[in-house]
Amino acid sequence: MTDATGTVAPTAPPDPGPRTTAAPEPARLGLAGRLVDSQFSPIVFTIVLLVLLLWIGSLVSDPFVFPPLDRIAGSVWQVLTEQWGDMALTLVRFAAALAAAMVFGWALGLLMGAFRRTIGRFVNPLVAVVQAVPALSWVLLAILWMEVVETRIAFVTFMIAFPFFVIAVYEGIRDMDKDVLEAIEQFRPSRLQVLRILLLPQSVVNVIMTFRATAAMTLKLMVFAELIAADSGIGHRLQVAQSNFRVDAILAWTLLLVVANFLILWATDRVEKLALKWRAEAIVR
Amino acid sequence: MNQPNAVVTFTDVNQRFGAVTAVEELSLRIGQGERLAILGRTGAGKSTLLNLLIGNLRPTRGTVRVDGLDPYAQHAELQGVIGMAFQTPRLLPWRTALDNVAVGMEILGVPQSERLERARTWLGKMHLADSAGLFPSQLSGGMRQRVSLARAFSIEPALVLLDESFSALDEVTARQLREEFVELAEAERKTALIVTHNIEEAFAISHRVLLLGRPARILAEYAVSDCPAVGTTDFGDLRRSIHQQMVDATRAAMA
Numbered sequence: 001m002t003d004a005t006g007t008v009a010p011t012a013p014p015d016p017g018p019r020t021t022a023a024p025e026p027a028r029l030g031l032a033g034r035l036v037d038s039q040f041s042p043i044v045f046t047i048v049l050l051v052l053l054l055w056i057g058s059l060v061s062d063p064f065v066f067p068p069l070d071r072i073a074g075s076v077w078q079v080l081t082e083q084w085g086d087m088a089l090t091l092v093r094f095a096a097a098l099a100a101a102m103v104f105g106w107a108l109g110l111l112m113g114a115f116r117r118t119i120g121r122f123v124n125p126l127v128a129v130v131q132a133v134p135a136l137s138w139v140l141l142a143i144l145w146m147e148v149v150e151t152r153i154a155f156v157t158f159m160i161a162f163p164f165f166v167i168a169v170y171e172g173i174r175d176m177d178k179d180v181l182e183a184i185e186q187f188r189p190s191r192l193q194v195l196r197i198l199l200l201p202q203s204v205v206n207v208i209m210t211f212r213a214t215a216a217m218t219l220k221l222m223v224f225a226e227l228i229a230a231d232s233g234i235g236h237r238l239q240v241a242q243s244n245f246r247v248d249a250i251l252a253w254t255l256l257l258v259v260a261n262f263l264i265l266w267a268t269d270r271v272e273k274l275a276l277k278w279r280a281e282a283i284v285r
Numbered sequence: 286m287n288q289p290n291a292v293v294t295f296t297d298v299n300q301r302f303g304a305v306t307a308v309e310e311l312s313l314r315i316g317q318g319e320r321l322a323i324l325g326r327t328g329a330g331k332s333t334l335l336n337l338l339i340g341n342l343r344p345t346r347g348t349v350r351v352d353g354l355d356p357y358a359q360h361a362e363l364q365g366v367i368g369m370a371f372q373t374p375r376l377l378p379w380r381t382a383l384d385n386v387a388v389g390m391e392i393l394g395v396p397q398s399e400r401l402e403r404a405r406t407w408l409g410k411m412h413l414a415d416s417a418g419l420f421p422s423q424l425s426g427g428m429r430q431r432v433s434l435a436r437a438f439s440i441e442p443a444l445v446l447l448d449e450s451f452s453a454l455d456e457v458t459a460r461q462l463r464e465e466f467v468e469l470a471e472a473e474r475k476t477a478l479i480v481t482h483n484i485e486e487a488f489a490i491s492h493r494v495l496l497l498g499r500p501a502r503i504l505a506e507y508a509v510s511d512c513p514a515v516g517t518t519d520f521g522d523l524r525r526s527i528h529q530q531m532v533d534a535t536r537a538a539m540a
Contacts (some may be wrong), residue, residue: 079398183375183433186339187392187440188364197388201379278379 054251067248075252083237088255090226090234093150094219097157098211101218104158105165106207112166113173113203114195120170127170131163139225149230156225157218164209165213172206203227204275212268216261223257292317292444292476298347300333300501307333308344308501315444320470320477322491324484326531330501335448338478352443365393368437372449372469374429376421376479382408382432383417387419389440400439407435414469427458434462438469445470445477452485463490484524489515496527498534505530 035041059065079087108127112120136161140151159275176198184198226235234253295328300308307330315321325331336342337349340363342358349355363367366388376385383404408417411431421429426487430450437445447466451459467490472475479488483538487494488509505527513519 011478177375179371179373183369183371184377184388184392185388186369187366189392193392197391198377204379224403230469265343276379278420278422281387 002273004068021257049164064245065247067251072251072255075246075248076255077250079237079249079256086233086237087260089232090223093153093226093233094158094222097154097222098215098218099162100154101158101161102165102207102211104202105162105210106169108162108198109166109169109173109206110195110203112170113199114191115265116174124170127163127166130159131167133159135160135224137227139259141228142225149232153225153233156229157222160215161218164210168206168210169203172203176202205279208268208272208275212265212272213267215264217255219261219264287481292319292352293411293478294335294348294350295337295346296350298337298344298349300330300337300342301345304349307335308502311347311501311503313495313503315476316475318476319493320467320475320479320491322479322481322487322494323497324487324494324527324531325497325501326482326499326535328355329499329534331482331497332448334501335446335478335480338446340368342419365440366442367446368440368442368446369432369446369448370437370450372422372432372453374426374433376429376432378421378518381418382413382424382428383408383421384431385421386435389436394441404435404437406433408437410438411435411465427454427462430454430458430462431465434466434469438473438475441473443476445475447479447481448475449481450479452481452483459486466490484527485515488512488520496530498537505535 051069054072055069058068060066061174063071108123112123135156138156139152142155144154146155181194181198184194189197222236223233223235226233227239228235229237234257238250238253241247241253292315295311295313298308298311299306311334313321323331323334328454333342337344338351338356340360343357345351349357351363354366356367358460361535375390380388386404386407387400388441390403391397395403400450405417407412408414411434411460413428413431413435416424416428421432424432429452434450451462463486469475470490477491479487479491488507492509495503496506496507498504
């Protein structure tokens, strides 16, 4: 092999090729070790502990304050068979409002990032003001401003959630790797091409992370909004249960909300794994 | 200074940033199919020259022309004329190797089937045909740099710019890539400007080497065909002489 000047160069060894990560040989574990190592063990442990605490609570206190397990289970069953419509209504409201907040926030964040000197500079303080308004203020204003319950709930949820998406996408673009931008700009793309080829795919990470971080909070705030401003949904049912001194019903709804939160996080995890499969995750040993 | 077949000309170019002079009375030309290496230490204004060439900067004085066009004022007209590979690969992490190579063609409006076919061809030339579907995080440093070179070449530019493109790699991989670059540049008759601080690299991959002082002005010019071959004892003497000139130029600039 000769180089450009005709000098004989030593033969280069082949490139090491694609990176592969060899999985370490799993150590042989006993039954107890396998139980501790199982991915389901922490979940089972948490459920058992919670049931145990509820049972002990019902033993040591008045059933009116801490109902027995069978009554809580009965309430869960009642919710699932007779009041599932309220649960479905809350989840539909949640999905619609969060999707609207995500799409609007994503689009606005991209526009702010692509036109930073104009739209970005002027809209950023407005978004910061919207984000600083307390959730309770949005709820009270929605009651006074709007008659239709669905509009109130959608408005409150949207106003709470969308600034998080805008700020995440905008800041993500501001923190973008300038070197990568320079590499793309060598081909002299239009502003629209930069948006489509670079900014939009890059912001997917920020949107998914924001969704993960805000989904649980948004659901809780939405139930809170329903409690004050709606005559249907989980929040309304909680308000009715509280009026009727039904601690068992409150616990049943709470339990279902916790399960819904876990399912939302699980679904987000699946979407994240699919959409961000290109990422190399660092594992701290 | 301008020649009919020159792809690049710098004529009496001065570039100042406030009180700092980055380029001083620089004139040079790169002919069709010629590979010119610019050698200089850090701060010698090498990157400023590239920025002038790709139209990111307008010279304070003098003119820069690529194919007779002003890269700053006629930015859009030069679309597809220049392909550049950087010190680091700068790939889009969410795109596969194939889609990274195709990104330049996508911006230039090449139809999808054609650009994917061309991207596959270029990956093949870079010995990466089997890695087309891998993401940058799954490639080694050398493979990523090959993808970056394929991206620059695939738009079939009249002018290829290399900005310290092999300096972040280990010597064995860098040597291998240099050889592949020379083969491709020869086969495609590419005009190229190679910016480097590596003396051996400059002489190994170019036809002509310009040694820059600080601020950027030509200290010496070498026709590679008239110089001793890289690796020989005589080249060692030349290397020491060039190195001393670089050190002296840096000292003079700091004095």
